[in-house]
Amino acid sequence: MIGVVGAGAFGTALAIALSKTGKDIVLWARSDRQAHEMAELRCNRVYLPDAPFPDGLRVTSDLNEVTAATTLLLAVPLQHLRGVVDLLSPGDTPLVACCKGIELASGKGPTGIIADTRRDQTAAVLTGPSFAADIAIGRPTALTLACADDTASASLQSTLTTPSLRLYRTTDTIGAELGGALKNVMAIACGAVMGAGLGDSARAATLTRGFAEMQRIGSVFGARPETLSGLSGLGDLVLTCTSELSRNYRFGLSLGRREAFDPKTTVEGAATAKAMLQIARDANLDVPITKTVTALIDGDTQIPEAIAELMQRPLKEE
Numbered sequence: 001m002i003g004v005v006g007a008g009a010f011g012t013a014l015a016i017a018l019s020k021t022g023k024d025i026v027l028w029a030r031s032d033r034q035a036h037e038m039a040e041l042r043c044n045r046v047y048l049p050d051a052p053f054p055d056g057l058r059v060t061s062d063l064n065e066v067t068a069a070t071t072l073l074l075a076v077p078l079q080h081l082r083g084v085v086d087l088l089s090p091g092d093t094p095l096v097a098c099c100k101g102i103e104l105a106s107g108k109g110p111t112g113i114i115a116d117t118r119r120d121q122t123a124a125v126l127t128g129p130s131f132a133a134d135i136a137i138g139r140p141t142a143l144t145l146a147c148a149d150d151t152a153s154a155s156l157q158s159t160l161t162t163p164s165l166r167l168y169r170t171t172d173t174i175g176a177e178l179g180g181a182l183k184n185v186m187a188i189a190c191g192a193v194m195g196a197g198l199g200d201s202a203r204a205a206t207l208t209r210g211f212a213e214m215q216r217i218g219s220v221f222g223a224r225p226e227t228l229s230g231l232s233g234l235g236d237l238v239l240t241c242t243s244e245l246s247r248n249y250r251f252g253l254s255l256g257r258r259e260a261f262d263p264k265t266t267v268e269g270a271a272t273a274k275a276m277l278q279i280a281r282d283a284n285l286d287v288p289i290t291k292t293v294t295a296l297i298d299g300d301t302q303i304p305e306a307i308a309e310l311m312q313r314p315l316k317e318e
């Protein structure tokens with residue numbers, strides 16, 4: 001049995017995709033009301049109303065029901081991952097974090113957060129270019145499964161691959177996590193550029209220099225270049241910086257247009273930009289786009305000043 005902890009868009013989509021293969025899947029929602037509603041309607045009305053649940057997909061709000069799982073997917077926003085891990089009884093079930101970001105309080109990514117309290121438990125991360133809505137209706141999608149232990153990784157890869165969800169594996173958890181976290185920051189930047197009406201050329205420049213910033217950060221923290229140029233890095237960067245289906249991109253659009261944005265929407269890049277800026281300061285790293293995104297979110301700058309500052313930086317080699 002596979003347990004999916006978190007019945008938001010991503011957890012629900014993964015539960016549906018895996019359940020379609022006939023596997024025994026239990027989806028855990030933290031509220032009784034949501035679990036009951038999903039069980040009754042056989043869909044997640046709030047997050048994925050157009051994706052009916054396969055008959056075999058079970059729904060619960062009782063964490064005990066997922067304790068027998070042989071694999072646990074943790075699909076909650078990154079800033080809540082630590083709290084969710086703490087709710088689970090310790091054991092030897094592999095924990096697969098399905099979230100993207102850097103924790104503000106610790107500067108850690110998903111596997112680092114899990115290792116803080118579950119050092120002996122296998123920790124992996126599932127990341128890459130995929131909108132929940134696409135996965136839920138069975139559109140073809142390719143993702144990265146990162147786990148330091150290659151034997152566990154190969155087993156998880158085969159367990160979680162479906163005819164429409166193709167997983168590539170890597171032992172480079174740092175690269176996969178950094179790619180997934182930082183692409184959201186760059187998506188906010190690209191959204192802001194488009195929202196301010198600066199045009200497609202400016203967005204392409206932001207995306208490309210954003211990727212250069214990701215590579216600079218990655219090289220300092222030991223990420224492999226091929227991971228950053230793979231699905232979890234460049235792949236997800238391209239998707240998120242160019243599609244209005246992305247919440248990070250839409251948040252950026254609202255910043256660029258100076259419009260309000262629903263604070264209840266999950267926007268992982270906002271906290272991650274702050275966390276990354278702190279890490280970069282400590283490591284004496286130059287991260288101009290991350291710094292600009294943080295300043296825009298905090299209201300410390302506006303687009304015209306931010307662009308002028310970026311354009312007037314000292315000239316250098318590419």
Ligand SMILES: NC(=O)C1=CN([C@@H]2O[C@H](COP(=O)(O)OP(=O)(O)OC[C@H]3O[C@@H](n4cnc5c(N)ncnc54)[C@H](O)[C@@H]3O)[C@@H](O)[C@H]2O)C=CC1
Binds near residue numbers: 101
């Ligand atoms: N939505 C998407 O298309 C994709 C999302 N992701 C990642 O998946 C992660 C989760 O995002 P979504 O499912 O999209 O978010 P969401 O906003 O759709 O749902 C978040 C879920 O987490 C639950 N949650 C929030 N705080 C919690 C807490 N303290 N304890 C337990 N549960 C809590 C909420 O009840 C909700 O069910 C994020 O890191 C996101 O980057 C990754 C790929 C695609």
Ligand SMILES: O=C(CO)COP(=O)(O)O
Binds near residue numbers: 129
């Ligand atoms: O991570 C995603 C696509 O791979 C989803 O992006 P958003 O969180 O910006 O919606």
